[in-house]
Amino acid sequence: MNGAESLLSTLVNNEIEVCFTNPGTSEMHFVAALDEVDGMRCVLCLFEGVLSGAADGYARMARKPASTLLHLGPGLGNALANLHNAGKGHVPVVNIVGDHASYHLQYNAPLTSDITAIAGAVSDWTHTANSSAEIASDAAEAVRQAGFGSVATLILPADVSWGDNPNGAVAKVAIEPPTAVAEALIEDAVSRLQSGANCMLMIGGREIDKSRGLLINQIAKATGARVCSDVFPTRVARGAGTAVIERLPYLAELAIDHLKDIQQLILIGAAAPVSFFAYPGVPSAIAPDACEQLQLATPDNDIDRLLAEIARRVGAIDIEPEVYPLQLPPAPVGALDVNSAAQALAYYLPEEAVVVDESITAGMAIFPQTMKARAHDWLHLSGGSIGWGLPASVGAAIACPRRKVICLEGDGSAMYTIQALWTMAREDLDVLVIIFNNRKYSVLEMEFARTGARGGSPGVKAASTLGIGSPDMDFVALATGMGVSAERADSAEAFCALLEQAMSERGPRLIDAIVPSLF
Known part of the structure; x- marks a missing residue:
């Protein structure tokens, strides 16, 4: 089993079953391994920005990473914009970036580049494989590092790919579960919600699924708080039967007005709200200066458990949430706008x-x-x-x-x-x-x-x-x-x-x- 075959087998062992590809010469042994290793769906994309965006969309809906296969530094460079989007959305991706054979780098061939530097701009973890015997372990670590919401980039020199791996593939690795929110933060949040102040729960991050939406709506009803999502949460359950949740407006002026009366802002998976860009005479920070903000949870925290615990403590479990009814408009006629x-x-x-x-x-x-x-x-x-x-x-x-x-x-x-x-x-x-x-x-x-x-x-x-x-x-x-x-x-x-x-x-x-x- 060569390095590429052991790498691919390790990805499949870890339930990474789709690889979005745009390969070049340095990746030919990885490409050949696709015919030798069962279980991987290879999807060809004609531009690297397509495959990185496809990996993002796949991971959002599958709730697990896809892999990408990219050709050297320029190929990775073409993929950066949508890897940036994946990173901002806390979406897991495992990038495999081919490189020249390790002994060839000294000659500074035309496509030689600093792949580590390019990857660092959009990756939470970057590593260069150094030997065929260790590439499967490196791949397993890339999967572990990607976890539920990170971009991991493994650089694969061509000679590591074609060399023999006597150790073979690595079995499924354990992924770190979301971390619990500290008790002191939960107590602080409950105290703010029950203080009588104008409170807002702002939820965002990787996903607002139906159950999260219903729970946070119940908490808001129990405490008199408002509930709002950030501007562009990565994935949101919407429509009939989902919770009524406000959305922070995109335009800074409207967002400032949206939050003007809030005294306590509790952030759950969302970052502190800021304007997308700077404008003359418009503040960058959206919340009022007098508003106290609590970063209760990040996207890597166990948000489901957190919401259930807060709901229990504020007596929200038996409250009927407010949901959107099914209400369809008539089909329009006339001008199209x-x-x-x-x-x-x-x-x-x-x-x-x-x-x-x-x-x-x-x-x-x-x-x-x-x-x-x-x-x-x-x-x-x-x-x-x-x-x-x-x-x-x-x-x-x-x-x-x-x-x-x-x-x-x-x-x-x-x-x-x-x-x-x-x-x-x-x-x-x-x-x-x-x-x-x-x-x-x-x-x-x-x-x-x-x-x-x-x-x-x-x-x-x-x-x-x-x-x-x-x-x-x-x-x-x-x-x-x-x-x-x-x-x-x-x-x-x-x-x-x-x-x-x-x-x-x-x-x-x-x-x-x-x-x-x-x-």
Whole structure:
């Protein structure tokens, strides 16, 4: 058994069963091992930013890591944006990055680079394998380090890959469970909740599933506190039967107003709220200066146990939580814009759908209008780096093959990782991609005004950097050219007809929704 075979076997032994790949010469022995080791699904992606985003989407829905296979430092560099998103979302990923043979590095060949430095920007743990005999142990450690919510990167020199490993593969390793929250912090939180002050429980982090939402809603009702999620929690259970939870607004000015009366802010899996960017005259910290904040739990704490314990102590267990009813709007007619599109989505969204949201400005209308739709999971762009939605939909569909995945995608962000459509077609994934095509970087138009640059009004040259028409992109042609069925909608009726068809059939398809800018 060579090093690559022992590495791959170790990953499979640890229930890592999907590898998103874009290999090169240094990884050929790993590629060859795919034919020798059973149990690993290999998914080819045409760009490294696709495979890293796919690994993120897969791990969110599977609640365990995927692996990636990347070619040297430049390949890892191409993957950084979506590894950044995974890290900010506390999503586990195991990266395997091929390197030159150890004896070849001294010659500084054209693709030689400092992989450790590149990996360090987005990895919680980085290690270079030094021998074939130890590579399986290194792989097992990478799995352990990735755990429930970290990015682990293992660098694999080519000679370590092809050399013999007399020790063979490593069996399944134990993953550290989430850590308990200290008793003193729990007592402090309960005291604040029962103090009579204006309290808010803010939940975020890796996941707000249905049970967590219901528990925190019960606690809020028992204590008179408000409950709010952070802006972009990684995965959220939403729709009929899920708890009513406010969401912190994205715009700093609105978020400041949202929290203006809060005296006690208790953070559960969420970080202290801050503005996404700095703006002249707008504070970076969102909470009022007089507000006392308690970091009760991080995403690595045992949040389920924590919420159950607080609920018991404040007498919330028997309180009926407030949940969203199923309340579907009528199918819209007339003009197609983001509001009518949101109404149509709320009407047609199927039970247990997975919504991957990179709709950017369109999401400001879509998210609130789907609160009372059929129960579904919603994945947010947790790290803010665009080009994530299409790849994350690939990963989510592979993790959940029996669930419809709906990718809400801005036209500008789609072009960062449009190659993901090819992988959807190749793998025959049940993904509906909806492109909100306004032929602008609309969010940047909004941000231009908010920063006050040039008085908030772009000139001709500045405006040319914010518009992406001339020529207009033909997403129907782009999709069909990569094997995905696609049609265009420019009215609410046409959009509804395409949605209805997509929800009743399996397989990848794309709707190019021509909409005006929200602003």
